Amino acid sequence: MNYPVWDVPILGSGLVIALIAIFHVFISHFAVGGGFYLPMTESLALRKGRNDWLAELKKHSKFFLVLTGVFGAVTGVGIWFAIGNANPEATSTLIHFWVFAWGIEWVVFLVELSALAAYFYLWGRVSNPLHIRLGWLYAIAAWLSLFLINGILTFMLTPGQAWLNAAGTGNETFSFWAAFFNPTFWPSLIVRTLICLTQAGVFALVTASRIDGQRQPELKTEMTEWARRWLLPSFLLLPIALFWYLAEVPAAQRALLDLGNSTVGQGLFTLLSRLKLVFLISSAAVVAAVYLFTSKRNAVGFGLGSALGVAAMAYVSIGSMEMLREMLRKPYVVGQHMFSNGVRKSEVARMNRDGYLTNAAWVRPEERARWTSPDHGQNSAVPDLSRGELMFRGQCMACHTLDGYRGMRKLLLGRDHKGIANLIAVLHTYSDDSPYRPFMPPLVGTTAEVEALTDFLAAQVSGTNSVPNKP
């Protein structure tokens, strides 16, 4: 607990990250897919001598510039802000180890934004070949950005044995490339590239649906057909690529996917099985719906409502897959190295022996003095609540709130002090057969700290907000 805890009531800090990340993932992938769509469509239109396509494309590029340049950048900064607050220990690790990769990524991002601005503002002002080259510069820069971030994100799930061996020795940077091209790098890169192409297809489909089919039936049919070509192959290949990705995920984490096949119990982690089903259903549904809506017979009458319906299904598919990928990392934030609450795997034994709060920078001296007194503050006039609360804030609040998302009062409802103590003991012992082990980190700390957390939670559940008398 070397950093202050970000207390976000009701939502919880994890959900704040998720909410920002959902927008950012959609926009950033759209930026890459659209990056390829713009110069390719422009080239095709010029080859066919279709000025009506070019007029449509110019309109698209303005919308594209605003969405990716403004919302993409703002949500990107938002993610940094949120993860830095929610999990500073993990963010610090990512920044320190990947500093060189981040540096390259920021350069690439600058090229991406500049090229897009130039592409939009230079419509009709430079030669066609140069304009198309600007479009390609944008597309390649955007994809390289994805390439780099993909390496870092996949590292968080599967850092690879070479890096894990070096972790904590000070020689981590010697395993930079092994960590970057980790086991899930390539399947993930393909999955993400396919998602980008589907995003481009969705974008093309929505814009094609707005063309008046009665006045320009030929243009509408052609643009719809062109959009289909982006969408259908990508959605057909996506489940295959995802299965490859999952095959590279460690077996223990992959097992989370089957946790909810037989039950809807066990908190939110059965959600992974349900997300898997949603992903498969929605991917297949998008393919079929696009085929049915945009067949030659229906292309002229393909309306905005139908296009938005397809877009919604596509976002459900991509969103469920992203959520699944993110939850699959549990109980770690960096696979086999750092747990989701910022505790390093290598520190568990030491923290159990010396205490979790022993070196916490945010504990007041008088509090620490009381805890280290012979009676652990049990005879103090002030209830020993703050230690339990600090344990809760430090080790639980990365994923739980008291009353909102994954709210502890609701999850522990019906358990008395003894029941909560038993649960906490299971989390603290962290045995191999613990039902919580697949998705929850161990609870670390001395016996006194663990008891303090039990007292705090029992008081929250009973609604007294005060610690029960000790026997």
Add this chain to the structure above:
Amino acid sequence: MLQTVYRWIDERLEISPIIDHALKKRVPDHKHSAWYYWGGICLFFFMVQVVTGILLMIYYRPGPDAYDSVRQITYEIRFGWLIRSVHAWSANLMIGAVFVHMFSVFFMKAYRNPREFGWWSGLALLALCMVFGFSGYLLPMDELAFFATRVGLAIPDALPGMSQLISALLRGGPEVSSATLQRFFALHVVVLPAIFVPLLGFHLWLVQKHGNALPPSEEAKPAAERRSIPFFPNFAMRDMAVWLMALNLLALLVALFPLQLDVAADALKPAPVGIHPEWYFMSQFEALKLLGHVIPGTLGEFVGLGVFGVGMGMWAAIPLFDSRVTTSLRARLTTWFGLLFLAALILLTIIGYIEVL
């Protein structure tokens, strides 16, 4: 090969006229066409209901084991939770879709001559859907289901002469018990489907017979300006795509909000705080409550049920009141009546939820 099979079947069943009808049928294409999909959406959710209902019956055990069997379905049997959640969510979505379908038919004036029987059979189907919902709600026999059913049955119970009838027919005694459960189960899986399926067939036959109605704004246009598309394959393909969207919505709701099971029902325990009926009964429940403040006691409930009866009668009689195609005072009054009814339905439901939450 296919041609040979088709000829073989056609010689025996004479299906050619049906196929010809489907191929020649056209569907109006205009800016309100989206409302034409809602009937199909209702049908889709009904088919989901049938399939999942049959699957649930494999493991569900009505009677004293009912709660335990639902617990097994939800927490032990592989994908049992999925079937149960899909069944429950599609039931809610179906009733929601039927409401949307009813109001779209109403505001497009699709109940007018010659479609009166379509309107009446549709209303009967909605009423049956709601009884399906009410009877299915008790089947898990958990605390919420038990007390909600007790409250629901107590409303008509207060009317003179009704108590004994309800006790004898539905409850199987003075109190909701496993005897009630058996009756509700029989109602849910035998009696209601036996009425619903033929009525649905009649409703669909009427739709085929009369075709899709044009809204007044389209009817006002000269025939040459009206557009239409073939039912098969154009509209049918779009219909399928909309069904896929409905399936997606269903999958999302089931994944994010799967049905859990409350504690087992205990008649000796007090009713939990905030017990309330399902959303589609909430407006009626709230209206009765509000009326109870004005006219307390049995008389209030009697008056309330009387008002419902008259209101439903007026709603059903709309095709007889507004039967002319031309714009008239009656047509305008009918539209205002529909808007008032819709607003009351939404408002009372919202007030109901604000009070119980």
